[in-house]
Amino acid sequence: MAAPLKIAIAGLGTVGAGVLKLLTEHADLIAERCGHRIVVGAVSARDRKRDRGVDIQGVRWYQDAAALAADPEADVIVELIGGADGVARQVCEAALNAGKHVVTANKALLAHHGATLARLAESKGATLAFEASVAGGIPIVKALREGLAANRLSRVYGILNGTCNYILTTMRESRREFAEVLAEAQKLGYAEADPSFDVDGVDAAHKLAILTSLAFGTAVDLAGVHVEGIRHVSSLDIDYADELGYRIKLLGIARRTEHGIEQRVHPCMVPKGTPIAHVEGVYNAVVAEGDYVGRVVHEGRGAGAGPTASAVVADLIDIARSGSRTRLPTFAVPAAQLAPAQSSPMDRHVGAYYVRLMVLDRPGVIADVAAALRDEQVSMESMLQHGRAPGEVVPVVLTSHDTGEAGMRRALAKIAKLEAMIEPPRMIRIEPL
Amino acid sequence: MAAPLKIAIAGLGTVGAGVLKLLTEHADLIAERCGHRIVVGAVSARDRKRDRGVDIQGVRWYQDAAALAADPEADVIVELIGGADGVARQVCEAALNAGKHVVTANKALLAHHGATLARLAESKGATLAFEASVAGGIPIVKALREGLAANRLSRVYGILNGTCNYILTTMRESRREFAEVLAEAQKLGYAEADPSFDVDGVDAAHKLAILTSLAFGTAVDLAGVHVEGIRHVSSLDIDYADELGYRIKLLGIARRTEHGIEQRVHPCMVPKGTPIAHVEGVYNAVVAEGDYVGRVVHEGRGAGAGPTASAVVADLIDIARSGSRTRLPTFAVPAAQLAPAQSSPMDRHVGAYYVRLMVLDRPGVIADVAAALRDEQVSMESMLQHGRAPGEVVPVVLTSHDTGEAGMRRALAKIAKLEAMIEPPRMIRIEPL
Numbered sequence: 001m002a003a004p005l006k007i008a009i010a011g012l013g014t015v016g017a018g019v020l021k022l023l024t025e026h027a028d029l030i031a032e033r034c035g036h037r038i039v040v041g042a043v044s045a046r047d048r049k050r051d052r053g054v055d056i057q058g059v060r061w062y063q064d065a066a067a068l069a070a071d072p073e074a075d076v077i078v079e080l081i082g083g084a085d086g087v088a089r090q091v092c093e094a095a096l097n098a099g100k101h102v103v104t105a106n107k108a109l110l111a112h113h114g115a116t117l118a119r120l121a122e123s124k125g126a127t128l129a130f131e132a133s134v135a136g137g138i139p140i141v142k143a144l145r146e147g148l149a150a151n152r153l154s155r156v157y158g159i160l161n162g163t164c165n166y167i168l169t170t171m172r173e174s175r176r177e178f179a180e181v182l183a184e185a186q187k188l189g190y191a192e193a194d195p196s197f198d199v200d201g202v203d204a205a206h207k208l209a210i211l212t213s214l215a216f217g218t219a220v221d222l223a224g225v226h227v228e229g230i231r232h233v234s235s236l237d238i239d240y241a242d243e244l245g246y247r248i249k250l251l252g253i254a255r256r257t258e259h260g261i262e263q264r265v266h267p268c269m270v271p272k273g274t275p276i277a278h279v280e281g282v283y284n285a286v287v288a289e290g291d292y293v294g295r296v297v298h299e300g301r302g303a304g305a306g307p308t309a310s311a312v313v314a315d316l317i318d319i320a321r322s323g324s325r326t327r328l329p330t331f332a333v334p335a336a337q338l339a340p341a342q343s344s345p346m347d348r349h350v351g352a353y354y355v356r357l358m359v360l361d362r363p364g365v366i367a368d369v370a371a372a373l374r375d376e377q378v379s380m381e382s383m384l385q386h387g388r389a390p391g392e393v394v395p396v397v398l399t400s401h402d403t404g405e406a407g408m409r410r411a412l413a414k415i416a417k418l419e420a421m422i423e424p425p426r427m428i429r430i431e432p433l
Numbered sequence: 434m435a436a437p438l439k440i441a442i443a444g445l446g447t448v449g450a451g452v453l454k455l456l457t458e459h460a461d462l463i464a465e466r467c468g469h470r471i472v473v474g475a476v477s478a479r480d481r482k483r484d485r486g487v488d489i490q491g492v493r494w495y496q497d498a499a500a501l502a503a504d505p506e507a508d509v510i511v512e513l514i515g516g517a518d519g520v521a522r523q524v525c526e527a528a529l530n531a532g533k534h535v536v537t538a539n540k541a542l543l544a545h546h547g548a549t550l551a552r553l554a555e556s557k558g559a560t561l562a563f564e565a566s567v568a569g570g571i572p573i574v575k576a577l578r579e580g581l582a583a584n585r586l587s588r589v590y591g592i593l594n595g596t597c598n599y600i601l602t603t604m605r606e607s608r609r610e611f612a613e614v615l616a617e618a619q620k621l622g623y624a625e626a627d628p629s630f631d632v633d634g635v636d637a638a639h640k641l642a643i644l645t646s647l648a649f650g651t652a653v654d655l656a657g658v659h660v661e662g663i664r665h666v667s668s669l670d671i672d673y674a675d676e677l678g679y680r681i682k683l684l685g686i687a688r689r690t691e692h693g694i695e696q697r698v699h700p701c702m703v704p705k706g707t708p709i710a711h712v713e714g715v716y717n718a719v720v721a722e723g724d725y726v727g728r729v730v731h732e733g734r735g736a737g738a739g740p741t742a743s744a745v746v747a748d749l750i751d752i753a754r755s756g757s758r759t760r761l762p763t764f765a766v767p768a769a770q771l772a773p774a775q776s777s778p779m780d781r782h783v784g785a786y787y788v789r790l791m792v793l794d795r796p797g798v799i800a801d802v803a804a805a806l807r808d809e810q811v812s813m814e815s816m817l818q819h820g821r822a823p824g825e826v827v828p829v830v831l832t833s834h835d836t837g838e839a840g841m842r843r844a845l846a847k848i849a850k851l852e853a854m855i856e857p858p859r860m861i862r863i864e865p866l
Contacts, residue, residue, distance in 0.1 A: 022583055022725055032650065032766050033582050131580070137726035139580025147564070147572025149466050150455055150746035217465065275732060278711055292455055293570035293733060293743035299708060300729035310726035313583035321762075327755045333465050 004037035005320040006073050007103075010065040010091050011080035012045035015105055015132075017052040018305030019078065019312050024054060030313070034320040038313075044068040069094035076101040076319055078312060084108035096120045096128065103315040105132035105308055111206035114213060114220035115338055118330035127322075128330045129315035134207040135160060135284040137307025138300040139314060144214040144288060145332060151290025156215040157253040157433075158286035159279050160207040160265075162302040163191045163198035164230050164250040168267075169280045172238045172247070178231060190282065200229035201250065201265040208252030212263050215254060215288065217332040217339055221263070224343030225252075228266035232426055237356055240384065240397050241269050241428075244354070247277040251431065260342035262349060268431040269354055275299075276433060287433070349405040352381070352430040357396045357415065358423040361389050365420045366396065372414040373400075376407040393422055399430065437470040438753040439506050440536075443498040443524050444513035445478035448538055448565075450485040451738030452511065452745050457487060463746070467753040471746075477501040502527035509534040509752055511745060517541035529553045529561065536748040538565035538741055544639035547646060547653035548771055551763035560755075561763050562748035567640040568593060568717040570740030571733040572747060577647040577721060578765060584723025589648040590686040590866075591719035592712050593640040593698075595735040596624045596631040597663050597683040601700075602713045605671045605680070611664060623715065633662035634683065634698040641685030645696050648687060648721065650765040650772055654696070657776030658685075661699035665859055670789055673817065673830050674702050674861075677787070680710040684864065693775035695782060701864040702787055708732075709866060720866070782838040785814070785863040790829045790848065791856040794822050798853045799829065805851075809844040811836045826855055832863065 009016055023030070023038055031037045044062035062068035069077050069091045077095035079102060081088040088109055095102050096117065104110070110117070110133050121128035131141045135158065144156070159165050163185065170181045182199065185191035197203050209222040230250050241248045246269035255262045270277050275297045279285040284302025289295050301307040331338060359365050366383070373380060384397040400408065412425045442449055456463070456471055464470045477495035495501035502510050502524045510528035512535060514521040521542055528535050529550065537543070543550070543563050554561035564574045568591065577589070592598050596618065603614045615632065618624035630636050642655040663683050674681045679702035688695045703710050708730045712718040717735025722728050734740040764771060792798050799816070806813060812834040818827060833841065845858045 018725075026583065026585060029585060030583065032770060033762070035762075035767060137581075137723075138729055139576050142575065142580045143572050146751060147575045147747055148570075148743065149750045150459065150463065150743045152459060152462060275708070275711060278708060290570075290743060292451075292739040292746075294740060296571055296731070296733035298729070298731055301727045306725040307727060310581065310583045310723065313725075314580055317582045318579060322755075322760045327760060329466070329468075329754075334468060337465060 002036050004039040005075055005316065006039050006041045007076040007078055007316065008042035008068050008071045008074035009040060009078045009080060010044050010068050011082070012043055012052055013080065014305045015308045015312070016045065016080040017054055018309035019080065020052065020054040020056065022309040022313050030317060034317045036320045038316050038320055041073050042068055042071045065091045066094060070098060074100060076103060076316065079104040079106060082106055082108065084112040089113065092117060093120065096124055096126050099124045099126055101127040101129070101319050103129045103312055103319070105130070105312055107133040107203070107206040107210060111209040111220060111222045114210060114331070115335065118335035118338070121330055122335045127319055129318065130210070131315050132308045132311035134210050135286055135298070136300065136302040136304065137310040138284060138286060138298045138302070139311070140211070140286045140298050141214060143296070143298060144211065145328065148288055148290055148293055148296065149332070151292050153215045153288055153290050155253065155255045155289045156211050156286065157251050159249055159276060159284050160204040160252045160302070161198055161250060162282035162284055163195070164204070165279065165284070166190050166282050167199070168230060168233065168248055168250065171235055175235055177235050178233060199231055201227040204250060204252045204265045208254060208263055208265055211252070211286065212254040212261060213331045213338065215332065216256065216261055218261060218341050219338040221341030221343055224261070224263050224341050226264040226266070226346040230267050233267050233428070234426070236395055237426065237428060240354070240356065244269070244399065245272055246270060246430070247272055248428065249276060253431070257344045257348070259344035259348050262344040264346060264349070267428050269428055270431050270433050274433040347406040350402055352402055353400045353408055354428045354430055355398045355412065356426045357421060358393055359396050360420040360422060361392055361394045362420060365418070368418050369396070369398070369415055372411050375414070376411040378403045378408055378411050435469050437472040438508055438749065439472050439474045440509040440511055440749065441475035441501050441504045441507035442473060442511045442513060443477050443501050444515070445476055445485055446513065447738045448741045448745070449478065449513040450487055451742035452513065453485065453487040453489070455742045455746050463750060467750045469753045471749050471753055474506050475501055475504045498524045499527060503531060507533060509536060509749065512537040512539060515539055515541065517545040522546065525550060526553065529557055529559050532557045532559055534560040534562070534752050536562045536745055536752070538563070538745055540566040540636070540639040540643060544642040544653060544655045547643060547764070548768065551768035551771070554763055555768045560752055562751065563643070564748050565741045565744035567643050568719050568731070569733065569735040569737065570743040571717060571719060571731045571735070572744065573644070573719045573731050574647060576731060577644065578761065581721055581723055581726055581729065582765070584725050586648045586721055586723050588686065588688045588722045589644050589719065590684050592682055592709060592717050593637040593685045593735070594631055594683060595715035595717055596628070597637070598712065598717070599623050599715050600632070601663060601666065601681055601683065604666070604668055608668055610668050611666060632664055634660040637683060637685045637698045641687060641696055641698055644685070644719065645687040645694060646764045646771065648765065649689065649694055651694060651774045652771040654774030654776055657694070657696050657774050659697040659699070659779040663700050666700050666861070667859070669828055670859065670861060673787070673789065677702070677832065678705055679703060679863070680705055681861065682709060686864070690777045690781070692777035692781050695777040697779060697782070700861050702861055703864050703866055707866040780839040783835055785835055786833045786841055787861045787863055788831045788833070788845065789859045790854060791826055792829055793853040793855060794825055794827045795853060798851070801851050802829070802831070802848055805844050805847040808847070809840040811841055811844050
């Protein structure tokens, strides 16, 4: 058997400890599969004494992750610190500059600096691998870069944030409101104390920006992602979605359009008959549509120590198997050839819309709403007002045929000003899948 | 850009023509992605003059596929002839012996000779790639060999035959019987004139044997697969399945047990809430369960020129990217280290069962059936007999708790001999997913 692959791990939180555990538990299996042992030579973390359930005696300890990146023995640096800048970025840049391979689970880093880091890696003949950064244990980075590489893809989309999917699933199943379910998710550890990164769609946007680059061969373009979160989804919307034949999911969608690549993260109504509608709880799913392959769906656990460790170690096995030689582009094409991002602005989006209005039930309201939509050339597909309650507040729900985002937004701005409106109109896009 | 990768294609049927079309249409995209052009230098097929919708002027023509395998210019031979032996096998062996890489879509060849061919390939430093042999365009070979390689897998299963899934889906949706739906599928081109390869489970068994080797690191062992097809599934069973909360699917299942690897292909009742229950029509799906990653589901088109060409060309892109160097084991581990197949015989299978009896409705029948089950220690979970029709034939449906296959078969043999039985008992295994 060839010489072992020596790695150093920066960051021993939940994921880092998971990676150590996996490498220990499956040391023989991994050696058999890749013809080398993978040996952890050095680690760094904030607290040396914390019990991580894994023996790290005999492993070189660095207090300073940047120093670890320069460890002369390490062939690969595994960066599990997180964050778009700061130490994580320093560690990765230092390692790549030294010609070492980098394996990371850091989606923020890749979303902000993916193209730059890829150029650095490839110029040094080093591998920058990041399977764990998107959709946890699902090997979607590999699928897009390799398995589906013969296709021109038209669209990639998915459920990219398990916290949001858990909240939306639980809201539907238990018929409770967002705030209450979020509080419960925080107690259960499915949501952070500060949940905004997840529930406002930022995390999903990071992952989508990475998928877009892999799918379309464009430089990672986080700024081009239109982002909306799930705070405004109410259990009323979930009930109406059900009635209309939909489920509400937070999707990240990247699509080739005549104006460039459209990237957007927002709540969507998806038809109940589609695979994505059945992906519930903390599961993630990514769907790719290619001209030869058709639709391919990948579903699995999107987070957690186990799935993330599975992805990190898969990257290590790839490196161990390929030897010192970089064989693959970091994204879809060699970094020097990544096309400049050409994002299609959200104003140019065309699609169908669901709109919920909370109105005082009195004569003429619907006529005013209909006039506002007509003035912006928005064509209504359906209108639902269940029950009558003269003088009281009732929900009125509309769905549109395909229409332009800009016109819809102008119509909603007008509708918001109508005297009978007692809440801002709520809009959810209907996604044909 | 580096020198082109030169390939020769043996077999220009539907798939071969699809591969030619893809390589022509996406020549630039592929060159960008892998840093080389992929050039078709030679082809062979039975009929030179047939219009394949692709220009093959200027490509060297071989009447004899075996001669094509020796083409001195070709780096890779793409074998799309099919069949476990004969010309297909000759071509692959000749190419590998000459140190050329082989890409094939031939599941029969791999299922019968996979381990031998892998050893030959690896001894010559050549790649033997077969992504297209299982589940069409779904990159499941790559997922098992690479993406999930950090896991110890406990089970791999899936819907591996689109013809059977189309027939079962259509039977359920249109409430028609097998023979009628099969005839329609033959007219539509979804089933062959001689359908036995598909509907008797042989095709799924070939694919399962390949998946098993990839998942568990054992030599391909087609003989170890227990195979049953779907001819005996009736629309009555489909209705009862629905009532009991199941869908009927033909699954291929490979599972680690204490007695070895259990491999089986047969109709299954799968709970309606599981992802696999929603995979309909000609779609395939493969589910892998790993100790770190949990459950990962892959779904997509399992056959057809487009998806198959997508998989064949993905293998070619892998080879073009890796240069002349073999970097990966053919299956899960290097061929020399594949463990001997250790199959767990079907008699040792333990699971739950659905049994449908067609009986003359008269006193004492159920008691006789219950006694036969009791005598073999089969514990009943439920019994359904809808309506009464004294003296007439009625269906009686039973489900069991987990029980051994051998005992269940003995009980069914006894039940078959009861005077009131007017048809052989029908049994479908219930699969916990």
